[in-house]
Each structure stands twice: as C-alpha cells, then as structure tokens.
Amino acid sequence: MRQITFPTTGRPADVAECVDVPDPVLTSDDQILVRVDAFPINPADLLLFRGVYPRNPANGDALGNEATGIVEAVGAAVRGIAPGDRVISLRTDNWRERLLLREHELIRLSPEIGREAAAVLKVNPATALLLLETYAALSPGDWVIQNAANSAVGRALIALAAAKGLRTVNIVRRQGLADELRALGGDHVLLDGDDLAGQVATLTGDAPIRLAVDAVGGASTGRLAGCLSAGGTLVTYGAMSGDPMRIDPARLVFGDLRLRGFWLTRYLAETPRADIVALYQRLSALARTGALAPGVSARFQVSDIRAALAHAEETMGQGKTLVTFDRP
C-alpha cells in the first residue's frame, strides 16, 4: 500500500514522498481494517513537515491528522462496526492507504455524509465548535470575535455560531471576503488594523464581547484582546503570522482578561469516549444539512502529494486541499 513519509524536515513539497509499504493485516480480535479514500492537508500537517511540533515523523512516526475511509474487515470481537461503514480516524498517523484501528480510535459516521465532508470533519469543525463552547458561557444574541475568519476553522466557526444564534465579528487580512463570509452567516467582516476596537464597538453598538478566537498571533492578538469586555477570554489555536502574541498587560490587569490555548489533540486525548462520539454526531448532523460546507479548493491523487502540498501551502485559508486514494 501507499504511505506518505518524509526523511528530513523541510519544505513539505520538497521532502514528502509517497512510498510503497506492506499492507497491514488483522492480528487481534479487536482490530478494524480501514481502506482510506481521502484526507485533507491541514496547516498543522504542513507545520509537522517543518519540524515545529515536538513529535517528528522524520524520526519514524507516521503523519496526517485526518483521514476518512471504508471499513474492509473487523476482528471477531468488534461489535459496533462492520465492513462497508464509513469512518474517520482519530489518530494522527493517517496518511496511509490502509489503517489498522481499534474502535476507540475511530468514529463511525452516518452513510449519508459524503466522502469529502467526512474527510474534513475531524479537525476544523470540531475545533470551531469546541472553541465556541469551552471558554465562555454564551447565549443566543451574544457576540464572538475571531481573526483568520476566512480559514477553514474560521468559516466553520461562522456557520456554527450562526446555527447557535451567536453573532460574529470576523477579522480578515485582505479585501473582498465580506460577501462570502456574510453568506455563511457572519454578521460583520472587517480588515485587521489599528483602530479595530473602535470599529468593532461602532458595529456592535458597544455590546460586550466575552470570547475572542485567535489564529494569527503577533500584534493581531493584542488588537483582538482590545475588543474584549472585562472578564472576557481570548483563546488561541494557531499562529499564522509566525510571531509571538503581543498583548498590553493592562488588558489582563485592569480588564481581567483571560488567555487560553486550544489543541484538538489534547482534547481528544483527555476527553471521555462518549463525549467525543457525541461531538462528532452533532457535527455530522450539521454537515449533512450543508451548514458546514467542506470548501474543497482542489483535489489531488496521492501520487501527486508534492503538488498537493505545494498547493495547500500557497492557498492556505482559501479552501481545503483534498488528497484521494482513487484507483485509476
């Protein structure tokens, strides 16, 4: 079977390889063999190639945060899963043609969900929903502000917030996105810049904002923090600028601001199985209604992995790059 590897860290499109390795086989009663048919390329995957994470697949770990496929075979002790089921993998070594999983390492999805919606369900929509529900007690009508609003998480957050009756201020870094993000359910779309807090106060009628979501870092973090009301929380899940977060300490001291970080990998490692299953049941129900449009910008065969990675890096924040194991 085919598998993505990289012998050294570096630019993903330079170091990635699609290699042939032996097929895995069932060796115990509780195993499930899944034939992967699609995976997306997420920013976190790209960072992994560059050696940003402590875990380093160049030293032998496999990679790939996300993949979906169809169950091919199950061990004799497996009860809830059967051949033909569509599943997503909860592991982080997924860029392989076949996965050998145990039941707690996958989520079975309703067959009505499409392959593409399934392929991008695990990371971005889950991140967006957990950002909205974990760090502030929000009620319909309340405001949330986020930067990187045109990213896959940003778009999912807009849709999920709208479905919950929350209102969003969406900060972007280039012109021309307002109509598109408002069509997803976003209330306001603003360019990041110096007088952000003043502009936001005008747009919201000076309403309190108790949750800010940051994926940019640098000075953008401080500008988001400046929009929060007293006691509000800023939660960061990314660092697209590559710069340290910069925040005026007065916001924390006088404004009682709280800063947190979200990492889906930690959530999945620390959360009881039943809660994880319930989370993905909710998300797949929303995905089936079309509320979480996958936004796939390009599709590549796995043999073209380097082209896929180059495209993903060039178009980050402009739709998902999907890689498939379609057979010719």
Next chain:
Amino acid sequence: MRQITFPTTGRPADVAECVDVPDPVLTSDDQILVRVDAFPINPADLLLFRGVYPRNPANGDALGNEATGIVEAVGAAVRGIAPGDRVISLRTDNWRERLLLREHELIRLSPEIGREAAAVLKVNPATALLLLETYAALSPGDWVIQNAANSAVGRALIALAAAKGLRTVNIVRRQGLADELRALGGDHVLLDGDDLAGQVATLTGDAPIRLAVDAVGGASTGRLAGCLSAGGTLVTYGAMSGDPMRIDPARLVFGDLRLRGFWLTRYLAETPRADIVALYQRLSALARTGALAPGVSARFQVSDIRAALAHAEETMGQGKTLVTFDRP
C-alpha cells in the same frame, strides 16, 4: 489640611503639588475621621500622575493608593472603631492629612504593628499573598517563579512563599541581589536572559512549576512562560518594561498555559468585607513577626512631595519611599 494634587498629567516630580484645603468634618453618624501620618509611594501612584490609568486625578479625583493613620473622632453609630485606633484606608484617594471614611473603607490594625509596617501593608503584601493563593493550588514543596523579584511585591512574595513552605525561583535584572533575596527566604536568584528555562530546569531538578508571576512584560513574560509546566498559570500584575507581553502561542496551545491578570483594586471592590478583614489580619500578624520587613529606603516630609516622588521613581524596586505628615 495638606493634600497632594496635580493639575496636569506628567512627570510626578514636576506636576505634584502640596496644597492647603479645608479640613473635613463628621457630617453623619457612620463616619470616621482619620488623621493620616504616613503613606508610601507605589509604582501605581507614579503611573497615575502620567495618565496611564482610566481614572485621572488631574480631572479632580484625589490620589494615593495607600495611607495609615490614627482615628481622631467617630460618629455616634460607629461601634467597632474608637479614637486612638491605628487604621489603614482601603480607598484610593489617600494622600491627604485627614480622611473621612466609613467602617467598610478601612481596616483596624493591632496596635503592635508599627506605623511604617502599617503604611505599606495594604498594597504590596496583599498583592503578593493573593498572587500566591488565587491562581494555582500549591502545596508545601511546590515551586513558584517570579520576575521583578527585588520589587516590594517580589520581596513580600519571597517571604510569604517561604512562610507557606513554597519554593521560589526569583528572576532579577541586575547582579548583586542574590544574597539579599536568599536571606528573605528565596531559594534561587537568577538573572533574566535567553536560556532561562534551561537554567531553571537545572536548578529545580526539572520540577513542575505551576505558577509564574510577571511584573515586567515584554520578552520577559515569554521567558517566564517558558519555565511553566503544562497547565500552569502565568499571572501578571505590572509592566515595568513598558512593553507588551510577548509569548509564543505554542506555549498556550501545546502547553495549555493560562494567562491572567491581578489588580488589587478589583479584588477589594469585588470581595466580601469579611474576607478582606481576614486577609489583613493574616498579613498584619505576619508583619508583626518581622516576616514582612517594610524595606523603607527613604523618608520625606509631605511638603517635600516632589523630592519624594523623584526619589521613588529613581529607586523603584530598591525599597519603599515613605512620606510622613510629621509636625515640626
């Protein structure tokens, strides 16, 4: 009576004035008249002159975070306070020769506490104790790290941590303080610098550190954050560098770091009276044992307020500047 005012914001020693105003008189049964005999100059007072706080005494508010004095007279309905009692004021307009207070606006201290210990009890020791007790559940033997360790709060934190059996790593910005801070009970004293996390790990045997206390901001915040263990909290109460806090978002995302801010004024406004009284009873008991040496570096008459302010600004972090209403 004499009172400190400033008609415009600016350098404290340039804009402060000691003016004569009418003496206050008791006008209702629940009032208490206090003759102030000493107040310290805190960094927060200096910042107020410069217009850093939203509250601006140049527009008419009085100033002064802290003062102690002796009760001169009480209204007919006052029960727990009598003439001759030593008290500290909980208000923030204290740089006046006489204060008209209500009982919830002051704390009565045991007569054994000296004037100087009383004058500096409200802000710095209370801040240090609340920093230690509010943001992490620490047990004897646990480690705490702080920068600005030679400040008045830093020194109080060392002494209070030692009294609780906590161990401290104390970061300073100049040589020659190690013996002095270790004599207060500090375990390690280190110069701030690039490899802080590595040095701290060596000194503590890689022990987990779940609380970091920041009064500097800028890159120092990020270096402190780099010393915290997963799930740890960094709490900031000052910004001596004048720079925005700079922190790698990966510390929040992968390390589940939490950032908070502490402001004594908010604590005093939001906390039930009984808890505030209990806090200062504990602190004054410690002060009487000598565990909280006031560290007064210079004393000035109130008529020399400009010289006092200049000295306080020049020697910040090297002991308290105390101003007295001693009569010639």
